[in-house]
Amino acid sequence: MVLSWTRRRGFHRTNKEKDQLSGSNVDTVDIVIPAHFRCPISLDLMKDPVTLSTGITYDRESIEKWIESGNQTCPVTNQVLKSFEQIPNHSIRKMIQDWCVKNQSYGIERIPTPRIPVSQYEVSEILSRITSQAQRGDDKRCQEMVGKIKTWGKESERNKRCIVDNGAGVVLANVFDLFSKISIEKYVGMLEEILGALTWMFPLGQEGISKLGSAGSLRCMVWFLNGKDLSARQNSGLVLKKLVCLNQFQVVDALVRIEGVFEAVVNMIRVPIGPTATKACFTTIFYMISFNERIKSKFVELGLVSLLLEILVDGEKDICEKALGLLDGICDCKEGKEMAKKNALTVPLMVKKILRVSDLASAISVSILWKLCDKEKKGEEGVLIEAIQVGAFQKVLVMLQVGCDESTKEKATELLKLLNIYRGRVECVQSSVEFKYLKKPF
Template sequence: MVLPMSRATRVTGRLVPEIPLLRRRGKEAGRGGDGVEEEVSVPANFRCPISLELMRDPVTAPTGITYDRESLEGWLARGHGTCPVTGLPVRLADLVPNHATRRMIQDWCVANRARGVERVPTPRVPVGEVDAEEVLAEVSAAARRGDAAACGAVAARARALGKESERNRRCLAAAGAARALSFAFRQLTGEPLEGASAVSGALGEILAALTVFFPLDEECRRCIASPASLKSLASLLSHGELAARVSAAVVLRELASSGDRHALEAISRAHGMCDALVGLVTSPVSSSATKAALVTAYYLVSSSDRTAARFAELGVVPAVVELLVDSDNGTSEKALAVLDASLCTDAGVESARAHALTVPVLVKKMFRVSDMATDFAVSALWRLCRASGAGAVSCRGEALRVGAFQKLLLLLQVGCAGVTKERASELLKMLNASRGSVECIETVDFKGLKRPF
C-alpha cells in the first residue's frame, strides 16, 4: 500500500514530497518473528505527480508530463483544463498511453516481488470517441436491418465497455449510447421478426446496456414509451429471463420517476403492465427487480385514481403487506409508499382492512426503518382509522392492541413535523377514545392475531 506523504524534503531549493514507501511485514512475522515492516521506496519517475502514488496506467500529456490516467482524468473532470505541472492546456483526447513507462513499472514490480510488491496489471485500452461512434453505429445498423442477434451482441459489447470504467461510460454516453439503444429497442419491437427467442434475447441485452447510460432524455423516453416498446417490456417483465426481467423493471423505474407525464400515462395504459408489476411484488425474482417495480407502482398509483383502483383490483395491497412482513429497510420504505398511495382509494382501503397483518405491520414499521418510512406508515394508519364505519373502528382497536398508542406518543416526543405530526396527533385522539375497551399488548408479541408473523 502506498503511504500518504508525511513530510517534505527540500531538493534544489524547492519543497517536494518525500518519496512514498510501499510497506510490508517481514517474512519472519508469519514464522514467529518480530513482525518488523520492510519499506520499499517507489522510484520518483514511477509516481503520478497528482496522487504521488505508483502509476498503474501511465499516460503522457502533450506537455510531456506523464500522469496516472485515473488521476489526470479526475483532475480534468473536476473542471480543470490545464496540465497540473506546466499549466498548459490539456484535453482528454490528447492523452497518449506511455507503454515504455508502464513496462518499466511492471518490471520493477516483478523485481521487488519477494519484498511484497504486486505486479501492476496491463490496463485495457479506453474507448475513444471514434470507437464509441462505431459501436453505436453498429447497434443502429443492426436494428434497421432487423438483425436481432447482431444487435444484441453489439449492445452487450457496449454494456461491457461502459461498465469497464467510468471514462468509457462517459465517452459512450456523450456519443449518444442511450439514444442508439432506445432506437434499437423500438425498432426490434416494431417489426415482426423471425425467431422470437432471438428477439427476446436481443431486447434483454439492449435493456441491460441501457441501464448503464441513465438518465434518459426526452427522445429516449419517447422510444421506450411507444406502445410497441411497452408491450414488449410488459412481456419481458412477465415471461423473460431473469436478467431481462430485472433490466426491464429498472428501465421502467427510470421512465416512471423521470417526471415525464406522457411516459407515465403510456405505462399505465399499456396492456398487461400493471399485472406484470404486481407479479414482481407477489413473486419476487430479485431484490433489485422488486424495488424497481415498487417505485414504478408508486408513481403509477399516485398518478390517478383510476390507475390506483386498477392496482387494488390486481391485489397490490395484500402483496405489499406480505412483502413488508420480512423485508429490508430499502424495500420496506418503497412498499410503505405504495401501500399509503393505494389507500387513497376506497378499493385500497377495503383491501387493506381485510388483511389481518395490515395494521400490525404498519405499527411495526413505524420506527427503525427511516424517517420517510415513518411518514408513510403513520399516513397509511391514519387513512385506515379516520372513517366512522365498522372497518375503521376495527382498525383502531387492532392498532391499540399492537401498541400503536405508545409508539405514536414516542414519535411525538422524539420529534416529527409537518403532515406526519398532524396525523400522529389525530391518530392519538382517535385511539384515546377506544383505550378503555381494548387491552393493549406489547408490539413485539402481536398476540391475538389471526395468523403469526
C-alpha cells in the same frame, strides 16, 4: 515524501524455527516506491501512466478527474494545456510491471496491462454501423455490435461516459423501438442485448424517451417482464422505472393500456429477483397508482396489499419505505382500505414501524393508520381498539414529542383524539406477544 510497503518476511520455516522467533524479532522490509513510478497527483503507484503535451506523466484516472473538474493546466508545470490528448507511456508502464514482479514476494501485485480507452470516433463509428444494419434488418450484426458497446462499458466508467455522451442511448432506443414493432419473438436476442445496455444510458434525451415510451417498446418490455429470463426481467424493470420517473404522465398512460402489465409488475414483487429489481417495480407501481383510482383497484384485486405487508415483516430500510409508500397510496381507494383492514398484519405492522425504521417510514405508517381509523363509523371501531392494544397511542404520542413535519403532526393529533376515545376501555397488549405468530422479528 516516501511511500512504501511494509511486509513481514514470509520465508518457509520449520515449526522449530517458528517457535524460536518472537514477535519482536521478526524482521520487516520497507519497499520504497520509486518516485517516477508515482502519480504526481495521487502519489500512488501508477496503473495506467499517460503523458501530457507538457511531457509530465500521470495516472490516467487522476489526470482525467483533474481535467473533468475544469482545470486546463498541467498540475506540475502549471502550463496551459494546448491539447488534452493523453499518450500512453508504455516504457514507464513496463518498468512498473517489472518492478512489481521483482517485489512479488513481498506482497506486491503486478499491475495489469490497461486497455486503451474507447474514443469518440470509435463510438460514433459503431453507432453509425448499428443504425445502418438496423435499417437493413440485420439483427445479428446489430446484436454483435451492441455486445461490443457493452464490453467497452464494462471496462471502465470513462468508457461509459464516452459512450453515453456520444448519443448511444438515442440510437439504441431507436433500434429497440424499430425491431419491437416488427416481431419481439423473432428479434428477442437483439432486443434483450439492447435492453441490458440501456440500463446505464440514461438520461436519453427527449427523442430517446419518446422511442422507448412508444407502445411497441413498452409492450416489448412487459413481454420480457412476463418471461423466464431473470436478467431480461430485471433489465426491463430498471428501464421502465427510469422511463416513468422521467416522463410520468405519457409513459404511464401508454403503459397501463398494455395487456398483462399489472400482472407482470406484481409478479416481480411476488417472485423477487433481487432488491434492485424489486425497488424498481415499487417505483413503477407508485407512479401507476397515482394515475387514477381504477388502477389502484386493479392492484388490490391482484393481491398487492398482502404482498406489501409480507415484505414489511422483515424488509430492509429502503424496501420498507417504498412498500409503505405504496400501501399508503393504495389505502386512498375504498377497496385498498378495506383489504388492509381485513389483513391481521396491517395494524400491528404499522404501529411497529413507527420510530423503528426511519422518519419517513414513521410518517407514512401514521398516515396509513389515520386513513384506516379516520372515518370509522359507529360500531366499526375494530381498527381503533386493535391499534390501542398494540401500543399505537403511546407510539404516536412519543412521535409528537420528538417532532415531525406539519402534515404528519396534524394526522398524528387527529389519530390520538380517535384513539383516546377507546383508550380507557381496552388494555394495551405487551409487545412481547404482539407478533408471536411471525417467523422473524421486525
